[in-house]
Amino acid sequence: MRVTVARLRDRLGEPEAGMVTAFVVIFTLALIVMVGLVLDGGLALAAKVQAIDDAQAAARAGAQAIDIPIYRSTGQITLDPAQATQDAEHYLTDSGHTGTVTVNGEQVTVTVTISQPTQILSLAGIDHLTVSGTGTATAEQAGAP
Numbered sequence: 714m715r716v717t718v719a720r721l722r723d724r725l726g727e728p729e730a731g732m733v734t735a736f737v738v739i740f741t742l743a744l745i746v747m748v749g750l751v752l753d754g755g756l757a758l759a760a761k762v763q764a765i766d767d768a769q770a771a772a773r774a775g776a777q778a779i780d781i782p783i784y785r786s787t788g789q790i791t792l793d794p795a796q797a798t799q800d801a802e803h804y805l806t807d808s809g810h811t812g813t814v815t816v817n818g819e820q821v822t823v824t825v826t827i828s829q830p831t832q833i834l835s836l837a838g839i840d841h842l843t844v845s846g847t848g849t850a851t852a853e854q855a856g857a858p
Contacts (some may be wrong), residue, residue, distance in 0.1 A: 749833030757842040760829040764846030768825040775801030775821035776850035
């Protein structure tokens, strides 16, 4: 009795048939992860830019809190640390973000942290990406070197 190769394959099944399906599944998952990295990475980058912008603006708001009595009596630009901190924190509250404010001499440094929710990476268990930005401003007299 002679069995043809085609009949033998029909009886045994092709061993490679399931391998194509596994490859397609793995390739599709890898493609989804790559799209997630691009999309969610772009959103995280935009959030970082926003954090830096808000930190710089809050630092500038704080650096405007000069001590008026000292300036009037001596002509020196001196920050009022409590007022500078309060002004910077008020700016952050108005912008809807939180952060830390540090006043050191005539410099105000603000660090803003933003938690950016993910769109596609949440399918892989990554619900959010945390980014931060820092800005510093110095109180200076106009025309100072």
